[in-house]
Amino acid sequence: MNVDDKNYREKVYRIVREIPRGKVMTYGQIASILGEGYTARTIGYVMHAAETENVPWQRVINSQGACSTSKLFLPYNVQQKMLEDEGVFFDEKGRCDLEKYRWFPEGYEPEADEQPSLFE
């Protein structure tokens, strides 16, 4: 299993490309969907190389609802700004509400702790 493998990356892109504007997914969520051979870390590596591909990489964030790139792109948080332009609200600590913005691909049954709240 190698991140350099085109087919390996393509499986990740296929999912990310389905995330609609204004919605997000976490690295771990994508990893658990793809299963064997995929972990949150490897998804991060794939996304790192996704810049040149036709993929809305900004819609993939960490499980805390924050952008892991916040400390990489200075002085401004590019990824967060891109998402804010799509309508995603981030609090003063750089976190958004995953219950509200998390996207679930077709056919994927969310785990109990991932299900959006029935009561707003």
Next chain:
DNA sequence: AACTTGACGAGGG
């Protein structure tokens, strides 16, 4: 080959 570093995340204190 050994060791360090992350676009990560769950669990415990």
Next chain:
DNA sequence: CCCCTCGCCAAGT
């Protein structure tokens, strides 16, 4: 909630 540790695994030195 925040902080820390540990498991994870590919890449870079």
